[in-house]
Amino acid sequence: MDNKMLRTAACLLLFLSGMCVGERILPLGPFNGAVAGTVKFTTTLTPAEKPFLTVSWSFKELNIITSTSTNNTGPGYANRISLDRATGSLELRNLVMEDSGEYTLTITPDGQLQKQGMVTLNVYVPVSGATIISPAAILIEDKSSTNLSCEASGSISTRVWTKDGRPLHASDRVSFSINNRTVFIQPVHSSNHGTYYCRASNPVSTMTVAHNLTVNFGPHNISITGPSAAAPGSRVTLQCIADSVPPANFSWMFNGNETQVNNSMYVIERLEAESIGNYTCTAKNMVTMRENSTVLNLRASCTTPCWSFLVLLISALSLRGFM
Structure with missing residues (x-):
């Protein structure tokens, strides 16, 4: 048995009551609207050859409008509604929260059984004034705790958090x-350092x-960028980097001397024998009061004979041995 036959059977069963509900004349819904906004209950009906005998809308069993040869409009709706007599569609304006609820449409076609449909309207206050509130405190990694609260006015259905463009998930x-x-x-x-976003929403805003x-935090991941070997007489630049908030302060030691x-x-303007050795960089965070160090061993490289430099190097090392 197809849907058309089922609807016909339902209509026959309800014939004695003079009403047919087998045909859906309103969308499943619900409809959503914003306070002070407008909603239109659009039916699934097309204009008939003969005008409907009656079109009636009610809200919580109270009359909104009943249209026959004249219109009978319920209290409070005179300037808020527009009725499409040909399809039964109704526009409701200047919505208030109290408009939330179930609406019933009853239509009597000329020479046919009465049709009825129901739909629910949910009215929401638009979201406004959203802000994130967090305690004013200096946060130090592994020592401090904090919270972020997403506050907003209006009818809030959901709050979704993201951080640096990615969803924020629960963790340890x-x-x-x-x-x-x-x-x-x-x-x-x-x-946890970064930019947090809260999206507060409801179906209308x-x-x-x-x-x-x-x-x-930090300093973490301290390292020295630069060559570990350079030609005698060349200019050598060493750069110390570290992950740190706020940025770390750096100090250098050469062979144990600051x-x-x-x-x-x-910067070593000209690499000499006296410049060969261990360069130590220490990074210190003045808020966390933590520090971290790393060492780079700089040596000479000779792609061609450089006996004079090596002689000077050996002499320098020998002198250090006697001191």
Whole structure:
């Protein structure tokens, strides 16, 4: 038995009541609308050859409009509705929260059984004033904890968190309140440093807000970039780098003796025998008060005979041995 036959059978069963509900005349819904906005309940009907005898809309069993040869409009709807008499579609304007609920459409065609449909309307206050609130505190990696709260006005259906453009997930350090309103980070890690976004939304509106979270960490991953071997007489530049927030302060030692402070770059204008040895860079974070060091052993390279340089080097090393 196809759908048409099923609808016909349903209509026959309801013939005594004078109503046929087998044919869907309204979408499944629900319809969504914004406060002060407009919604249109569009039916699935096309204009008939003969005008409908009656078209009636009701809300919670109270009349909105009943249209026959004249229109009977319910209290409070006179300036808020427009009825398409040919299809039964209804436009409702200046929505308020109290408009949320179930709407019923009843149509009596000329010479046919009565048709009825129902649909639900949900009215939402648009999202506004979104912001992320976090305690004002200096955060230090592995020592501090914090939280971020996503606050907004309006009807909030969902809150979605992302960090640096990627979804934020729960972990051994990160957890969420039941409604995703607050993110808890206990304790903070260098990976928690960055920009957090909260998207607060409902079916009729959305708003995204950002917050930069500063986690002081490091120095980590300290290294020296530059050659480990260079030709005698050449200019050599060593660069010390480290992952650190705030940026680290750098100091240098050559063969155990301090040579430079507060500079990440060490420049040897001309490589001599006295310049060969161990260069130590120390990075220190003045907030976390942590420091880390690394060593580069710089040696001479000779692609052609450089006996004079080697002689000077041997002499320098010999002199050090007697000191």
